Amino acid sequence: MSASEEIAEKYLGQIAAAGDGDALEAIRVAALGKKGEISLLLKTLGKMTPEERQTEGPKINGARQAVADAIAARKDAMDGEALNARLATEKLDMTLPPPSAPKGSIHPVSQVMDELAEIFADLGFSVATGPEIEDDWHNFTALNIPETHPARAMHDTFYFPQTDEGGMAKLLRTHTSPVQIRTMMDVAKQTDGAGEPIYLIAPGRTYRSDSDATHTPMFHQVEGLVIDKGIHMGHLKWTLETFLSAYFERDDIELRLRPSYFPFTEPSAEVDLGFSVESGRRIIGGDPRGENGGWMELLGSGMVHPNVIRNCGLDPDVWQGFAFGCGIDRLAMLKYGMDDLRAFFDGDLRWADHYGFDALDVPTLSGGVGA
Numbered sequence: 001m002s003a004s005e006e007i008a009e010k011y012l013g014q015i016a017a018a019g020d021g022d023a024l025e026a027i028r029v030a031a032l033g034k035k036g037e038i039s040l041l042l043k044t045l046g047k048m049t050p051e052e053r054q055t056e057g058p059k060i061n062g063a064r065q066a067v068a069d070a071i072a073a074r075k076d077a078m079d080g081e082a083l084n085a086r087l088a089t090e091k092l093d094m095t096l097p098p099p100s101a102p103k104g105s106i107h108p109v110s111q112v113m114d115e116l117a118e119i120f121a122d123l124g125f126s127v128a129t130g131p132e133i134e135d136d137w138h139n140f141t142a143l144n145i146p147e148t149h150p151a152r153a154m155h156d157t158f159y160f161p162q163t164d165e166g167g168m169a170k171l172l173r174t175h176t177s178p179v180q181i182r183t184m185m186d187v188a189k190q191t192d193g194a195g196e197p198i199y200l201i202a203p204g205r206t207y208r209s210d211s212d213a214t215h216t217p218m219f220h221q222v223e224g225l226v227i228d229k230g231i232h233m234g235h236l237k238w239t240l241e242t243f244l245s246a247y248f249e250r251d252d253i254e255l256r257l258r259p260s261y262f263p264f265t266e267p268s269a270e271v272d273l274g275f276s277v278e279s280g281r282r283i284i285g286g287d288p289r290g291e292n293g294g295w296m297e298l299l300g301s302g303m304v305h306p307n308v309i310r311n312c313g314l315d316p317d318v319w320q321g322f323a324f325g326c327g328i329d330r331l332a333m334l335k336y337g338m339d340d341l342r343a344f345f346d347g348d349l350r351w352a353d354h355y356g357f358d359a360l361d362v363p364t365l366s367g368g369v370g371a
């Protein structure tokens with residue numbers, strides 16, 4: 001037996017006897033490592049005569065290959081044994097709960113929209129929706145907004161480059177009022193101008209070319225509209241008080257109406273909500289005239305302008321009504337305590353987890369949390 005064959009024989013014996021992966025690795029280093037016995041033997045080939053190399057080369061290389069193959073085979077066998085051992089001893093406990101899967105949550109804006117729909121449903125209002133891409137007529141003209149009004153300016157409203165077939169400017173609605181305009185026009189059409197009572201809220205996405213800490217280019221608005229006979233400001237104030245008491249879950253809500261101006265209402269009123277401080281925290285309700293109490297502006301409202309009722313094909317001498325508009329994002333911030341409007345639209349899951357509502361455990365006004 002040549003020297004290389006003897007060396008190979010020795011290592012093959014050790015490999016067969018190796019008890020674990022560490023022992024096998026030690027054998028590999030001793031034989032095939034940088035300073036391993038077989039590696040050193042390979043280096044001697046360089047100093048041999050061509051004849052010697054021709055006979056010794058294949059032997060030494062053969063030894064190297066045989067040891068390398070044996071190590072690989074032994075390693076495979078060890079892995080197989082380890083797997084068999086695990087399969088024989090380990091058990092799956094099928095009664096353990098599964099790992100939790102990522103779960104979505106209800107966005108606070110959607111939650112507030114649901115709450116609004118529920119509160120106003122109790123007052124006999126239905127929910128109306130309409131297109132977000134509107135035209136000049138439904139968004140401005142029908143609402144008695146003059147051609148020269150600043151809200152129509154390019155820098156306040158997102159206009160589309162093309163007009164519609166009739167040459168009318170197309171835009172992203174700046175409020176949900178066009179939904180009410182469409183509803184009133186439909187009612188006028190269906191009743192041949194005779195009209196019938198309308199009680200609705202129109203929640204949805206609205207757009208204005210505006211962006212800072214308190215304004216995002218897309219925001220959510222809810223508008224309310226009542227059209228009936230003999231409607232007056234008293235109905236408006238009672239409706240808003242009833243709505244806000246239910247929404248903020250307080251029976252001591254106070255409202256302050258301040259004279260204002262909107263082209264689509266006359267008279268118009270800005271509505272302030274009274275707040276006070278309870279145990280160091282600012283809360284809606286309580287005594288706004290007390291220490292640290294005050295008023296915060298919440299919504300705009302008024303009696304629907306006769307021109308608007310007429311523009312929709314109804315007779316303002318027969319039908320009167322009130323309307324109001326309010327930011328939903330702001331309503332959510334006040335009730336659930338968020339401080340930065342921009343976070344509403346960042347899509348950060350950590351924020352949603354913190355403020356969002358469990359999809360399977362949504363608080364409802366009728367049932368409460370966990371109902």
Ligand code: 2NL
Pocket residue numbers: 177178180181223225262264265299300301302303304305308323324325326327
């Ligand atoms: C505000 C003011 C308001 C309305 C919206 C309205 C709609 C029709 C007719 C008359 Cl179809 N009025 N909507 C009325 C008063 C105020 O919103 O400050 N919103 C955030």
